Amino acid sequence: MSHQTTCCYCGVGCGIVVKQEQNGRLTVEGDKSHPSNRGMLCSKGMNLHYTVMDQSDRLLYPQMRLHRSMPLQRVSWDAALDRTAAVFKTLIQKYGPDSVAFYVSGQCLTEEYYLVNKLIKGFIGSNNIDTNSRLCMSSAVVGYKLSLGEDSVPVCYDDIEEADVFLVQGANPAWCHPILWRRIEAHKTANPHVKIICVDPRKTDTARSSDLHLPLRPGTDIVLNNAIGRLLIENGDIDIDFITHHADGFAAYRDQVMERTVEEAADLCGISPDDIRQAADWIGRSKGFLSLWTMGLNQSVIGVNKNLSLINLHLITGRIGKPGNGPFSLTGQPNAMGGRETGGLANSLPAHRDVVNAAHRAEVEAFWKGPVNIAPKPGLTATEMFEALADDKLKAIWIINTNPLVSMPDVNAAELALKKARFVVVQDVSNRADTVGFADVVLPAAAWLEKEGTMTNAERRIAYLPKVIDAPGEALPDSEILWRFAQKMGFGESFTYANCAEVYQEYVQLTAGTNVDVTGVSYELLKKYRTIQWPFSEKERKENEEQGKPYTENRIPETGTKRLFTDHRFYTANGRAQIHAVPDENASEPTDEDFPLVLTTGRLRDQWHTMTKTGRVAKLNQHSPQPFLQIHPDDAKARGIQDGQLVEVRGRRGEVRVKAQLTDDVRPGLCFLPMHWGKMPVDGPRKSSLNRANNLTNALIDPRSKEPDFKFSAVEVVPY
Numbered sequence: 001m002s003h004q005t006t007c008c009y010c011g012v013g014c015g016i017v018v019k020q021e022q023n024g025r026l027t028v029e030g031d032k033s034h035p036s037n038r039g040m041l042c043s044k045g046m047n048l049h050y051t052v053m054d055q056s057d058r059l060l061y062p063q064m065r066l067h068r069s070m071p072l073q074r075v076s077w078d079a080a081l082d083r084t085a086a087v088f089k090t091l092i093q094k095y096g097p098d099s100v101a102f103y104v105s106g107q108c109l110t111e112e113y114y115l116v117n118k119l120i121k122g123f124i125g126s127n128n129i130d131t132n133s134r135l136c137m138s139s140a141v142v143g144y145k146l147s148l149g150e151d152s153v154p155v156c157y158d159d160i161e162e163a164d165v166f167l168v169q170g171a172n173p174a175w176c177h178p179i180l181w182r183r184i185e186a187h188k189t190a191n192p193h194v195k196i197i198c199v200d201p202r203k204t205d206t207a208r209s210s211d212l213h214l215p216l217r218p219g220t221d222i223v224l225n226n227a228i229g230r231l232l233i234e235n236g237d238i239d240i241d242f243i244t245h246h247a248d249g250f251a252a253y254r255d256q257v258m259e260r261t262v263e264e265a266a267d268l269c270g271i272s273p274d275d276i277r278q279a280a281d282w283i284g285r286s287k288g289f290l291s292l293w294t295m296g297l298n299q300s301v302i303g304v305n306k307n308l309s310l311i312n313l314h315l316i317t318g319r320i321g322k323p324g325n326g327p328f329s330l331t332g333q334p335n336a337m338g339g340r341e342t343g344g345l346a347n348s349l350p351a352h353r354d355v356v357n358a359a360h361r362a363e364v365e366a367f368w369k370g371p372v373n374i375a376p377k378p379g380l381t382a383t384e385m386f387e388a389l390a391d392d393k394l395k396a397i398w399i400i401n402t403n404p405l406v407s408m409p410d411v412n413a414a415e416l417a418l419k420k421a422r423f424v425v426v427q428d429v430s431n432r433a434d435t436v437g438f439a440d441v442v443l444p445a446a447a448w449l450e451k452e453g454t455m456t457n458a459e460r461r462i463a464y465l466p467k468v469i470d471a472p473g474e475a476l477p478d479s480e481i482l483w484r485f486a487q488k489m490g491f492g493e494s495f496t497y498a499n500c501a502e503v504y505q506e507y508v509q510l511t512a513g514t515n516v517d518v519t520g521v522s523y524e525l526l527k528k529y530r531t532i533q534w535p536f537s538e539k540e541r542k543e544n545e546e547q548g549k550p551y552t553e554n555r556i557p558e559t560g561t562k563r564l565f566t567d568h569r570f571y572t573a574n575g576r577a578q579i580h581a582v583p584d585e586n587a588s589e590p591t592d593e594d595f596p597l598v599l600t601t602g603r604l605r606d607q608w609h610t611m612t613k614t615g616r617v618a619k620l621n622q623h624s625p626q627p628f629l630q631i632h633p634d635d636a637k638a639r640g641i642q643d644g645q646l647v648e649v650r651g652r653r654g655e656v657r658v659k660a661q662l663t664d665d666v667r668p669g670l671c672f673l674p675m676h677w678g679k680m681p682v683d684g685p686r687k688s689s690l691n692r693a694n695n696l697t698n699a700l701i702d703p704r705s706k707e708p709d710f711k712f713s714a715v716e717v718v719p720y
């Protein structure tokens with residue numbers, strides 16, 4: 001028997017065919033009919049079945065304890081949820097609704113996201129829900145909202161074959177979005193005139209495959225983008241007609257970018273002025289200009305401005321809403337976009353509504369009915385939750401399918417905060433989540449293939465994921481755990497669902513008439529067409545149906561894809577895009593004599609997040625069995641460090657001990673640590689935390705997106 005589903009790792013959202021043999025054995029292969037990956041899978045996707053078949057780490061039963069010094073004990077679902085509801089009610093009564101919080105994940109399905117938002121924002125009355133997408137995409141979200149009017153990725157994968165210049169900035173898609181990258185490589189092979197510019201302080205595999213690598217100093221992306229903007233203006237490569245009719249803010253932008261010469265910019269970035277001129281020349285002469293970015297821009301204390309500086313290049317050249325043109329933030333997680341659609345961030349409501357907007361609150365309150373009262377101020381964001389736990393302002397946290405004790409910045413502080421929390425619920429698949437040791441209640445969740453629901457990938461493509469196998473033990477789908485809990489809280493009338501299809505149908509009604517209208521999307525249609533890209537309204541569905549046309553009518557043939565802003569009307573109040581003059585100063589942690597090096601962190605090719613899944617697959621561990629520190633040979637020599645030697649990386653908040661890898665893939669003054677390792681080993685007892693890269697990262701956040709500055713921490717490295 002075979003089933004079509006979607007990979008549960010990155011935002012590329014590759015289609016997978018899962019085959020189930022009679023003996024129960026599962027195999028996976030790429031789905032040739034899926035428009036996103038056309039049958040290809042990367043190493044992580046190809047080995048997904050191992051993570052399903054090895055259930056040795058699975059949480060099988062609800063567990064709880066009355067005190068953290070006691071061992072967790074198996075209890076019934078009713079006992080676990082009754083106690084959790086009793087504690088939540090007591091805390092809410094005594095300290096108010098903002099004394100509790102949910103911290104969820106970009107790996108949650110859309111239905112799960114919707115339910116948890118409805119529960120806490122609508123019925124508990126607090127906006128204290130945030131997702132780990134805060135650590136990943138929130139700077140892009142704010143960038144899109146400020147420039148285009150809404151968090152809407154304007155392009156689609158089909159734009160790849162239409163583009164002739166790719167600007168990849170602060171991203172390594174060769175490792176982190178491999179199937180998308182293969183599509184770009186194939187396009188370039190077939191069209192050798194296509195140019196790829198890679199902006200990254202590290203010489204990554206993406207940089208190696210590029211025509212031009214700009215290894216800029218960390219924190220200088222805006223300097224570079226403004227210099228490119230200046231050159232585009234000076235070279236006459238801007239679109240005056242587009243600016244005049246469709247964008248505001250150009251005059252202030254022009255004044256801003258003229259403040260620095262290209263030579264000054266090159267000096268600040270640590271790259272050659274001729275290389276900046278070359279990049280501007282290619283962009284200026286391109287027919288299709290596609291920019292792709294991820295954490296190098298987003299995970300920054302100036303992340304929003306970095307995003308704006310890049311989007312500006314599209315707006316001054318009018319290269320948006322046309323085939324092969326546009327800004328394309330690559331989503332890190334499989335359903336980060338679906339989560340944002342349902343209002344998964346602490347400041348948002350379903351269908352890209354905002355909690356601070358009274359009209360938006362009123363619309364959602366009216367829809368949810370019952371004792372609904374949405375608070376008017378944004379809730380605590382990811383890092384703020386842990387700070388509030390440490391200060392005892394937040395009393396209880398419920399963590400769903402994410403592992404903050406590896407992934408949070410300044411993770412030692414996050415660990416202390418969780419220790420101080422009065423009540424911790426951990427809802428997860430795996431006992432390898434480092435949070436389990438801090439939990440008062442542990443709720444076993446169903447994993448990929450064990451539950452149904454939907455996800456939205458990086459190009460706004462919604463896919464249905466079927467349930468293929470039963471969950472082990474008493475593990476339940478996350479949606480069912482949430483609606484059962486809502487019933488225990490006394491909100492039963494508004495949380496009576498027979499299945500996830502009902503949850504999805506309720507959610508889509510809330511999108512009616514919005515820019516993310518998916519009222520035409522149902523499980524039935526998703527099963528028929530495999531995937532549907534939003535927006536897809538009930539009106540569009542009916543029109544197509546009446547005329548006997550497939551849903552792909554009026555879209556790009558074959559893939560059913562739709563670009564946004566083809567009419568150059570944006571989602572801002574006046575319909576015009578906004579060009580922003582952004583200052584180029586960085587506000588990261590300063591280096592000094594004690595901590596003279598800049599540490600940046602990131603992913604490896606074959607690992608995913610905190611390794612609770614990929615860390616169990618022997619084949620994937622072969623690529624990089626141990627964490628390591630990449631350091632430039634000149635910096636190593638100055639410190640007497642040999643290749644392969646054990647070193648201590650020291651920062652203002654902690655230290656890490658790993659082997660040094662001497663390489664000029666990092667520029668002098670920079671070092672790199674992979675972000676995946678935590679305390680949990682693949683087998684055996686808990687280990688020390690000295691592998692955790694986030695011992696060293698800082699808690700600085702962008703003031704608007706609240707996204708942490710993971711890519712820039714001051715450190716020193718010494719032989720150990």
Ligand code: SF4
Nearest residue numbers: 007009010014042045
């Ligand atoms: Fe999965 Fe991403 Fe690899 Fe595709 S590229 S198989 S979605 S991890």
